[in-house]
Amino acid sequence: MDRRTLLGAAFAAAAATPALAQQPALDPENTLILELPAGRVTIQLLPDLAPRHVERVKTLVRRGFYDNTPFHRVIEGFMAQGGDPTGTGTGGQRETRLPDLPAEFSPRSRARFVRGTCGMARGAGPNTANCQFFIMFTTYPSLDEDYTIWGRVVAGMEAVDRLKRGDQRRNGSVENPDRLRVARIASDS
Known part of the structure; x- marks a missing residue:
């Protein structure tokens, strides 16, 4: 699919959502x-x-880092977490070399x-985010001002809703977790 078709579909979906209808058109350089x-x-x-987190996400996307990575932690009523190629929830500096x-x-x-x-996952300290991210299923005020x-998400949240539930950190494994097949910045298409 070419960039115009891809962006046209995204714009149409955004316009169909009343809360987003008044927003300006998406910037292809800042559309994932x-x-x-x-x-x-x-x-x-x-x-x-x-700005630094957006730049990191774009850098990793352009490297193909996120392609085929699992959603290793998907918790009903909370969020879906991915971005760790190890699938363990421990991936970061070693894998990104950043x-x-x-x-x-x-x-x-x-x-x-x-x-x-969309938020960036991190360790115990505030300055420990690297590559892992999460997408919220619902409102979660306790994360405000702390992540x-x-x-x-401006279109396609139903695809996030359908991710297989499980938590690698609690169960020791998520059998056949759903994977992020491909991630791309719209301006690169």
Whole structure:
């Protein structure tokens, strides 16, 4: 599919959603397309909130880093986490060969963790995010001002909703987890 067709579909889906209908057109350089088993997801990147995290996501996408990575932690009523090629929830600096990122937490007045929000997973410290990310299934105020928000789903949330549930960290394994097939920045298509 060429870039015009891809962006046209994303714009049409965004316009069909009343809350998004008044938003300006998506910037192809700040639009992330994920191909999941259940369909395409379009994410608006938010460099005004988290410029370093958005740049990291774009760098890793352009390297093909996220292609075929599992969603190793998908918790009903919470979120779907991926971005770790090891599938264990421990991947980061060793796999990316990039340093961890300093926190870019947003005040609640600017951004909140609601359905479709994309955040960066991190370790115990605030400056430990690297490559793992999550997409929210629902509103979760306890994450506000404590995790970096770098994007939001503008189309295709139903494909995220259909990801297989499981948690590698709790069960020791998620049998045949769903995988992010391909991730691309819209301007690169």
